[in-house]
């Protein structure tokens with residue numbers, strides 16, 4: 700994979716992202732299952748994922764600062780979203796060293 704896109708999302712404490720698939724990349728990239736590589740920095744998020752666009756059936760996982768989530772191959776078209784940002788959970792050392800404002804920074808790398 701040669702990433703040529705980086706999506707930058709910043710979530711304040713009440714930030715959310717509805718369930719969606721990442722499908723703005725080329726047909727070739729999606730059909731090959733080239734991975735989406737997502738870095739979490741700052742406050743912890745509740746991340747939802749599932750086979751359907753249905754929050755009730757989705758599973759969830761906490762993404763903490765420093766976590767890297769990768770979905771590719773058969774999981775490339777997984778529905779996913781963010782339902783909560785947990786205030787005051789960012790590592791204190793990160794806040795001291797970077798002055799990051801309260802919330803969560805997400806960097807998502809993909810190949811078009």
Ligand SMILES: O=C(O)CCC(=O)C(=O)O
Pocket residue numbers: 706708716721737746779780781805807
């Ligand atoms: O913030 C996240 O962990 C997910 C971001 C995302 O799904 C997107 O930008 O498409």
Ligand SMILES: [Fe+2]
Pocket residue numbers: 719720721779
């Ligand atoms: Fe996404």
